Amino acid sequence: MRTRRQFLKDSATAGIFFLGASRVGSAFGTTLPQQLGIQRKEQQVMIGGHRVLTVDGHAHVLVPDVWELVKDRVRLEGQSGDLQQALQLQNPARLTANIYTVEKRLADMDEMRLDVQAVHINPFWYWADQDLASKIVQIQNEKISALCAAHPDRFVGLGSVALQFPSLAVEQMEVGMKKLGLRGFAIAGSVNGEELSSARFDPFWAKAEELQAFIFIHPQGLSGTGDNPTPKEQPRFQGNGRLGNVIGHPLETTLALTHLIQDGTMDRFPNLIICAAHAGGFLPSYSSRSDQCPVAWPQDCKPLKKLPSEYLKQFYYDSILFSHEDMRHLIAVVGYTQVVLGTDYPTMWNRTPVTRILDQPGLTDEQRTAILGGTLAKLFNLDVKFR
């Protein structure tokens, strides 16, 4: 199996293509603003006199076509977070993440100075049986693929997988990467109460590593219970402050990454490409408590190949933080090469993503360029030419 470094090197020498075999050679970006008829010249991002590519690694879409498939069952079988996701589908006219309202999305991207978005769908189908999950994923992945095919210089596709059925998820990854031109897949922080480190998911991780798929971990509140968990689901996140989201989201991501580290998944699959939402939750910003554990309780902290915090330097993180100091700290802990632009589009978490990075004190031009899009362009295997 090739390592990630070999992979990137081989790709570079072979001539990077964009969005799969059917579009080999489509020269990325060369005619992008003009072709789309959008005057974007004043919104282009320049650093040190050079046009810089911006790629948003955290952007949501929804495919309303699947509403009919899930509407009767998600209430009965899903978590409240699943229902929260799915309910958005019932009114496509008001759905800002609607995959079919492309013109609005492109206009927003222009305003936010985003050249490319990597779009994904937050999982809400982990309760579904194999047949239903298969249908949902197929429809969604084909629609995402079609969006990317229609706008190959503006969108990268991160597909869906039915992770509750790991062997099915493996097939979906094969099809998604090899036939549909997807660059990776979005998963939740746990699956029906099961940790991502469970041995049951090893086939998924093995295939993700083999395909060098970009795996985006996006939480759905703690254990899939969403922004407003019922008191029974999570009694501690009641009251003011939307704690199901504000604490639940970064907590779920923290648990996901921690289990992948502590339970040995990262040791078994060291070349995974994993990107964690919301700057990785609490974990990279509060990285060192886990390092005390092997010394304090060697009998309860089985040895890993590295200190727990060292693994944080091999994940990627989106830039959804809210102050220069928080970003400075994240970069100090994980390194600028691990931080990529993220907006959480269409939510309002980060409407000035590019400016935040351009204004971030203490970064070099090279570092800003990498964070804004350079790193994701490599990970998504994009060939970028500006005219």
Next chain:
Amino acid sequence: MIGGRRVRTIDVHAHCVVDIRDLVKAHYEAHPINMGGTGGFVADPFADMKRPMFMNASSVEARLRYMDENGVDMQAVSLLPGYNYSYWADRDDASKIVQRQNEGIAELCANHPDRFRGLGAVAMQHPDLAAEQMQYGVKKLGLCGFEINGDINGDELSATKFNPFWAKADELGTLIFIHPDSFTEGLRRFQGNGVLDNVIGNPLETTVALSHLIFDGTLDRYPGVKILGAHGGGFLGSYPGRSDHCASASPFCKPVNKLPSEYFKQQIYCDSLVFTGEGLRHLVAEFGADRIMFGTDYPASMSSNRMGDGRGVDTILDAPGLNDGDKAAILGDNAAKLFRIGS
């Protein structure tokens, strides 16, 4: 010595255990307590009285020796959470237990007034009793503050039943040390390698506790309340932006008087227990050096158990980007001012 000045170092996160075995024996025999990790459930958590957090002569001697050897001039001692939190007790038992604990802490302080200050216990499950215990502890026993868990038997600290407690804390201006004892509601997710009930559960419990006090309006109602958040204020101290964003931009969040991070600048102190210089620099950059106080988690800071900060004062002295004034403030000046310890 910092910048030519001798700085009195005060460790605000240092634990002790007062012998209450006769008062709790029956309870723990009927309800063995989980000591965490391979410690498992035990019926007599007080079995080994030679351990360094106890109050007998040899343990106090060992404590003083540790302090001397590690450049710690004073400790503000608090009970080791877990089996020393007696939130299960009825009013009568709770009254006796807390009295014994607080008198034990006060005795240590009286015997070594230049080495110790005391953070007492309170029976939070009986809020009016807790208010009386605080009054007595401050006025009669000379305690400087009180330690509580991040929730009380599942009730958030912001629940209205605790208003008498917060009103008294506000009136006395005494320090309330919020020390977590894991996050019971998350235990299912803390299985597997890595002692996650502590490593994640503890900073999570503090995060949830502080978030409720902020978002549910408790700190607005009692603006004189001073809180110390253990382990650097949990996750919230190092990742405050998402809460600030919600408070300022989310239509789903009822307004509070200030941004969450601003409460840290006025009502919430953090201890320094984030283990790395970069982590500490980050906390100082977020809230200011006047909001951070030196803590080691003694006896977990001893070489036999490094869940605390075994580097102690060196973590502060070596932290990047802090000036001498910042270091002196964190190591002792902030606590000296708060506890009114003269020079």
